Amino acid sequence: MAEDHKSFMNIINNSPSCAERWAGLTEKAIADARAHGVTLEPDDCLNIREIRLAAMGAELDSEAYQNELLNLPQLSMAARKKAIQEGDSDIRAAALSDLNRWRENEHFSHRTAHAARRLSEARELGIATPAPAQDELSRNDRLEMLKEVKDPAERLALARKWNLIK
Template sequence: MMPQSFETFNNIVNSSPVLTDRFSALVQDTISAAREQHGVDLTIEDCTAIAELRNATLGATLDRDELDRQMLELSSLSDSKLKADIAAGDQEAMAVALQKVNAGKEVVHYERSSDDRARRISMARELGIATPPPVQDDLRSRAEKIELLQEVKNPAQRVALARKWGLL
């Protein structure tokens, strides 16, 4: 459902063919730019949420820098940038992602706690913080690792090592 604050804007735009054409062109340009620059597909609702696009539709001069800044604040783009920063090893981005994942968990009703944990785990995986980085063990070949595993007597330890080495 469209937020209440944009209902008036949508009514104004829909009542004028000139504004409808202008908004359509701005939305198409913005969606194309987001796809090319960030690899993210925006929706019309995302574009409507950008104040600079609404202002430009109504006749203000479009400020590209402000448009880019506001576009980066959209959740789909901010998550995309956050994920790239985490993949690059940025610890500050990791801290921001952890805050985002854990936001609001204190106020979740106990009957919904399992759903909330699943949501947080899913979000963490999407951002790239739930999976450990791959272990760099180039010293041993796959065959050497299998030979070493055969020497491990405890089945649980054998399986754990096989998983750690990427053999399972």
């Protein structure tokens, strides 16, 4: 639990009505995150200001709650990953930019560790490989082109590149 939530948790632990509201709101946030394909822990809910306020008796502002929920790192990563999988080139470019931010400030002795972390994050987002090139060649066109390639190794490499063989 973050240190800045210590006072809030003292209030929750000393008030049965607040504790009851907090439990219900935490369950709601966990269920809402699950609907987005993300698993939240109860401590993650402490980072949603709107449900902390609602637990202490304020009315829940649904729009503010949704914005805060979707901006949690776990959910924003899931949303970014989904957008990349759907082919959003702007989100993909922003993700690549974020991965490479501060790269020039890395100490040389930690460069390999940073590169491994960046590659891991890129794989998690689905951007470790370049976006598939859009071209109009059909499978039959590619097969016809392969007939004209004389070198067997080059022919095999092209067939693999074009996903004609595995």
